[in-house]
Each structure stands twice: as structure tokens, then as C-alpha cells.
Amino acid sequence: MNRHIVVLGGGLSGLSSAFHLSRRYPEALITLVEKTHRLGGWVSSERVQVRDGSGHTANILVESGPRTLRPNAKSVLELIHLLGLKTSIITTPVTSSATKNRYLQIPETQGLITLPNTLTSVFSPPMRTMLLPHVLKEPVKRRNRPSGITDESVDSFMTRRFGPIFARTFGSALVHGIYAADSRQLSVRAAFPSLWAMEDRGWGSVVRGALLPDTASPRVDYDVGDIPNMMKNVSVYSFTDGIGTLTGALATRLQNQPNVEILCDTPISSLGVAENGLLEVHLANGQKVNPTHIVSALPLPVLNNLLSPTSSLPHLTANPSSSVVVLNLIFPQTQPRLHPAGFGYLIPRPSSGYTLDNPGILGTVFDSCALSAQDSDAGNFTKMTVMMGGPNPITPSHTDLDAVLKQLSVHLTAPDDFLKVLPDPIYTRTHHHVDCIPTPTPGHLERMEELKVTLAKGVWSGRLEVIGAGVRGVSLGDCVESGKRVGENWIS
Ligand SMILES: Cc1cc2nc3c(=O)[nH]c(=O)nc-3n(C[C@H](O)[C@H](O)[C@H](O)COP(=O)(O)OP(=O)(O)OC[C@H]3O[C@@H](n4cnc5c(N)ncnc54)[C@H](O)[C@@H]3O)c2cc1C
Structure with missing residues (x-):
């Protein structure tokens, strides 16, 4: 049977999966379905x-x-290479x-304070009192992860290791900047897995763990050309015309692929597995599609609302x-x-x-x-x-x-x-x-593993993959990476 893959949602995760699937399965028909008139999701x-x-x-x-x-x-560097965006x-x-200069604004005070960017600046006020004692004490603090816990909030983790003032001042500000969330709700393992790993590596101390080499082997299957050379000594980057350059180039490439069709202005109204075992995607325009595979790159609560009762999935509304x-x-x-x-x-x-x-x-x-x-x-x-x-x-x-x-x-x-x-x-x-x-709350990684197991068996039998910012990380890099990994294990 010819493979027909329907990708739900035209944000960066959906665009990345359609792009990588069209390369991995050039014989397949790929249909990308997006509710609004434009592709890119939150990128604008x-x-x-x-x-x-x-x-x-x-x-x-x-x-x-x-x-x-x-x-x-690396997955974004790969897209830049494959889409020819290097000059932008x-x-x-x-x-x-x-x-070098990043600031904190402490509520109820006036002005900004500079976060330390050199070793010596850690010893200058106000960091000498706000930061230094907590960091110096941490390596000699006894191992204090409660036995048996597999996750906790960012605030609880930082309070355990660095104390409550550090956790509120630095931890909550960091979480505001990335997740716009309350650090008391956010899972440390989902949001900052490297912190959890450092604590393991450092026999209970994050600072000791940070000083020891990370022996986990990174994935190397990226076709990045010479782009990494351009990224030497780079802190962050974008494009002359902003992040929309990336989603725009993906959209243009997909529009020119003979095996890809893009349906904008087309909300999905429901999806599930019919009694005869066929996958079904119902579009709000009345059309019904029976693909061989579905990739959902929708926000998880949106997917939850679209699933037919017999095809429901766990944990989609947990966060x-x-x-x-x-x-x-x-x-x-x-x-x-x-x-x-x-x-x-x-x-x-x-x-x-x-x-x-x-x-x-x-x-x-x-x-x-x-x-x-x-x-x-x-x-x-x-x-x-x-x-x-x-x-x-x-x-x-x-x-x-x-x-x-x-x-x-x-x-x-x-x-x-x-x-x-x-x-x-x-x-x-x-x-x-x-x-x-x-906001992935504590236990998110385990819940996503259970979701994966459910998808692999039962009515879906591995024919639906669920990706997107709600699954494995909210950064643009996470979204592109999740799209790259889709369909890696499909055998039929
Ligand atoms: C204000 C803001 C600033 C950010 N800043 C950064 C940053 O600087 N760096 C960084 O790395 N990350 C940043 N992020 C995070 C990152 O932008 C997002 O996590 C990422 O864009 C999410 O992409 P996505 O494709 O998973 O989801 P979305 O962009 O949400 O895409 C989902 C798509 O599904 C579509 N859809 C929904 N319902 C239906 C339906 N029924 N039928 C069909 N289609 C449907 C939507 O219209 C949308 O296009 C920021 C996010 C925001 C909001």
C-alpha cells in the first residue's frame, strides 16, 4: 500500500516533520493540514x-x-544547511x-542589577551576597535528593541545592524567561534535564557535576555542512528577516515538493480509528482522509479534543x-x-x-x-x-x-x-x-513515555506519532528535532 502521511498543525514542529518525512519517504504522499491561513504557528x-x-x-x-x-x-543548523539559509x-x-550583560529587576526596587558575566563580577555587590554564598556552599552540602523521587519542580530542586532565596531570585526569573511559568509548577527533569544529570554526576552536587565531563554521547546524524563553523563563539542567532525566515523557507520548500500537499485554512474537526481499523481524519470542510500514518504537531489539549472516544489517549490534558x-x-x-x-x-x-x-x-x-x-x-x-x-x-x-x-x-x-x-x-x-x-509539570517525562507506549499498541498500533512543544521541549530546537525524529521506526 502507498504510504499517505497526514501531518496535523503547521507550526514549526509540523513543518519540520513534513520536511523530514518528505525526504525520508520520497514515495509517500504527505498532507500538511493547518487551521489558519498561514504556516508557522507562534513564529511570526x-x-x-x-x-x-x-x-x-x-x-x-x-x-x-x-x-x-x-x-x-544541531537539528536547526541542519535545516539552515539543507534550506540554504546560511547567508541570512x-x-x-x-x-x-x-x-555579556543580562540583568535582573528585583520587584519593589528601582533599576536593574547586572548578572555576573565574569568570575570577578561574582565577587562584587550585590552578587557577593545574592549569589556567591549559595553557590560556594552547594558542593559541600550533603546529598539531599529524597530517595525514590523521579522528578520535582524547578523551585523545589533549586531550593534543595541552593536555598529558597536563590531559587526564587534566579530560578523563577529563568523560568519566566523561557516558559513564562511559575517555577514551582515546572518539572526540572523536563525543562532542565542537564541540572538533574549534573546532580547525579556530582554525587549529589550540581556544582561538582557541572565541573565533571558529561559522558552522554550526543546524536551525530545531522547534515550540517559548514554551518557549525559560523556558530563558533556565537551566543544566540536569528536571521536578517527574523525567525520567520526558517518557517517561510520550510513552507516554500514543501510547496515545491511534488509529494507534499498543504491545506491551510482547514481546521481538523476530529480524528480516530474507524471500526474497520482505518485511520480517519475529518476536516471542518467536510472532507474525510484515510491516511496510513498521522503525525500530530498540535497542542496536546487540542489533540485531546479532536480524538474520537474509542481512540482516546492518556495525559494530553495533564499540563x-x-x-x-x-x-x-x-x-x-x-x-x-x-x-x-x-x-x-x-x-x-x-x-x-x-x-x-x-x-x-x-x-x-x-x-x-x-x-x-x-x-x-x-x-x-x-x-x-x-x-x-x-x-x-x-x-x-x-x-x-x-x-x-x-x-x-x-x-x-x-x-x-x-x-x-x-x-x-x-x-x-x-x-x-x-x-x-x-508548562510540563513534574512527572511529565514518565507521562510521555506512557503515551508513547499507548500509541505503539491498541487501536493506533504505531500509526500515530504525537510531537510538538507540549511533548519534548518548547524551544525552537526541540520542535525541529521532534519533527526530524518522526517516522524513524515505521516499518510498513
Ligand atoms: C511569545 C513567545 C516567545 C518565544 N520565544 C522563543 C525563543 O526566543 N526561542 C525559542 O527557542 N523558543 C521560543 N518560544 C517557543 C517556541 O516558539 C514554540 O514552542 C514553538 O514555536 C511551538 O511550535 P509548535 O509547532 O510545536 O506549536 P504551534 O506553533 O502552536 O503550532 C501548532 C499549529 O497547529 C495549528 N492548529 C491548532 N488547532 C488546529 C486544528 N484543529 N486543525 C489544524 N491546525 C490546528 C495552529 O494554528 C498552529 O499553527 C516562544 C514562544 C512564544 C509564544
Whole structure:
């Protein structure tokens, strides 16, 4: 029988799986089905023309979703090589101020504090008291993982090893920056498996484990050409026209593949296994498809709602997800500059917990500094992105620009150094992303193993694979990797 694979969802995970499947199974027909009119899911890069009061103009890139990639994701380097995107890459070197300077904004205080970027800066205030004692004490602290536990929250892990203040200040801020979630809910093994492994390697100490070599053998089956050479000494990277370059190139390549068909504006209304054993995908336009294999790259709760009762799967609704408000801002250039040189800042969980009292800012990216090569004639402008929501209750103040700008000026006002009042922005755009980042809670990895076992037998018998940000990691690299691995074990 000819293989017909239906890929559900045209975000990066779905695009990556359609691309790799079309290479792995050139004789198969691949149908990619996407609910909306566009491919890319949360990836969305756009260019805007701006003009300041003095008549300066610029063409500026605005990202409403992901904006940076890390060079360690080999699966993305492979896509860049195979899609010929090398000349579009722009990088942030490890020596740049955007890499070296990252900040924290401690709630209820004014201004930013610099995270240490050199050994000596760890010994300077305030890190000398905030960070150093906890890190120095950790290797001599007794092994304290409770026997029998197989997972815990990031907050519980960090509290165990580094103490509660460290866990709240650094752990919660890190989790805000990647998952827009509460570190007390997030699984350490799912989100930061290397921390768990370091604790194992270091006989109970993360710091000792970090100093010992990691002997796990990395996968090597990536066709990356000379791209890794371009990534030497690179901290993060993107493309001249933003992350949309990657999803756009994937979409164009798939559109030109004779064995791939793409159905946009086509919501899936249900799927399952019919009584005669055939797979069935029902589209909202009334069409029914009977493929030989299905790959779901949908958010897990969405997949759960589409499954027919006889084909249901476990654990698809076990995790919550975060909703985020993204505010893109472009200001006219000022003297002194609006913010210090650096990547941006993150805000830890307030000591009194999350409240309704402020606009709920999780952090702000200083885009002009981090990837300035994306914007033409941008020297007269400052671009920032404010991330809000997540575990902070989303309130009307998220759309109250004045309230957000007021809060932002408190963050950017270091005593005497920077502007006291922000100028009026010349461009603002607010995006409400509902349920955009899944929060894998403790036990997630075991639940996903059980899901895999269920998929391999019973009605599905290995004919459905479930991937996407909700399964094996939310980063762009994780999504591309999960698409690459799809169908590796299909034998018929
Ligand atoms: C604001 C934000 C910033 C981020 N920043 C970064 C970053 O800088 N770096 C990084 O590595 N990661 C970042 N991430 C994470 C990363 O962008 C996402 O995890 C990733 O894009 C998810 O891709 P996906 O394909 O798994 O899911 P999605 O993008 O959610 O794709 C799922 C697709 O399924 C479609 N769909 C839904 N229901 C149906 C249906 N019934 N029928 C058909 N189609 C349907 C949707 O329309 C969508 O296109 C960020 C995420 C967000 C939200």
C-alpha cells in the first residue's frame, strides 16, 4: 500500500516533520493540514516602517513570537544547511555586550542589577551576597535528593541545592524567561534535564557535576555542512528577516515538493480509528482522509479534543499552559540611551507572590542591542519587547500602555544614570497569545513515555506519532528535532 502521511498543525514542529518525512519517504504522499491561513504557528516576523519626529525613518523587524535560536540545536543548523539559509544568518557573538550583560529587576526596587558575566563580577555587590554564598556552599552540602523521587519542580530542586532565596531570585526569573511559568509548577527533569544529570554526576552536587565531563554521547546524524563553523563563539542567532525566515523557507520548500500537499485554512474537526481499523481524519470542510500514518504537531489539549472516544489517549490534558502578552515598542533614540547595553532583563517572582497590582511584566528584551543587524538605519531608534502575563494574572493593565510604560521607566531608571521619563513610543503593538507555552509539570517525562507506549499498541498500533512543544521541549530546537525524529521506526 502507498504510504499517505497526514501531518496535523503547521507550526514549526509540523513543518519540520513534513520536511523530514518528505525526504525520508520520497514515495509517500504527505498532507500538511493547518487551521489558519498561514504556516508557522507562534513564529511570526514582520517588518514595519517607522518615522521619528525629526523625520528619520527606518525599516524595523518586529517579532511577536520567538526571536532567538541557540547554536547548540544541531537539528536547526541542519535545516539552515539543507534550506540554504546560511547567508541570512545574523549572530550575537559571545564577546558582545548583548551576551555579556543580562540583568535582573528585583520587584519593589528601582533599576536593574547586572548578572555576573565574569568570575570577578561574582565577587562584587550585590552578587557577593545574592549569589556567591549559595553557590560556594552547594558542593559541600550533603546529598539531599529524597530517595525514590523521579522528578520535582524547578523551585523545589533549586531550593534543595541552593536555598529558597536563590531559587526564587534566579530560578523563577529563568523560568519566566523561557516558559513564562511559575517555577514551582515546572518539572526540572523536563525543562532542565542537564541540572538533574549534573546532580547525579556530582554525587549529589550540581556544582561538582557541572565541573565533571558529561559522558552522554550526543546524536551525530545531522547534515550540517559548514554551518557549525559560523556558530563558533556565537551566543544566540536569528536571521536578517527574523525567525520567520526558517518557517517561510520550510513552507516554500514543501510547496515545491511534488509529494507534499498543504491545506491551510482547514481546521481538523476530529480524528480516530474507524471500526474497520482505518485511520480517519475529518476536516471542518467536510472532507474525510484515510491516511496510513498521522503525525500530530498540535497542542496536546487540542489533540485531546479532536480524538474520537474509542481512540482516546492518556495525559494530553495533564499540563497547564501559559498565556503571554507581548508588547513590541519602538522609541525614538535618546541621549542618554533608554537602557544599558545588554540582552534585556528578567523579573523574579515577587517575595509576596504574584499579584494583580502591576502590569505583570516578566521581562523585557532589548532587541536593538541583541540583534541590531536586523534593522536598517536603526541608529535613531530603540526597539524593545515587553513580555507580560504567564503566572501573573492577566488584567486590563496589560493593555493599558501608560501603566506598562510607567512600570518600564521604574525598571530602566537606575539612580542618576538613565532617563527618568520614557519618551512616547512611535510604534506599539500588543499581542495576546493564549495558551502559547505549555508548562510540563513534574512527572511529565514518565507521562510521555506512557503515551508513547499507548500509541505503539491498541487501536493506533504505531500509526500515530504525537510531537510538538507540549511533548519534548518548547524551544525552537526541540520542535525541529521532534519533527526530524518522526517516522524513524515505521516499518510498513
Ligand atoms: C511569545 C513567545 C516567545 C518565544 N520565544 C522563543 C525563543 O526566543 N526561542 C525559542 O527557542 N523558543 C521560543 N518560544 C517557543 C517556541 O516558539 C514554540 O514552542 C514553538 O514555536 C511551538 O511550535 P509548535 O509547532 O510545536 O506549536 P504551534 O506553533 O502552536 O503550532 C501548532 C499549529 O497547529 C495549528 N492548529 C491548532 N488547532 C488546529 C486544528 N484543529 N486543525 C489544524 N491546525 C490546528 C495552529 O494554528 C498552529 O499553527 C516562544 C514562544 C512564544 C509564544
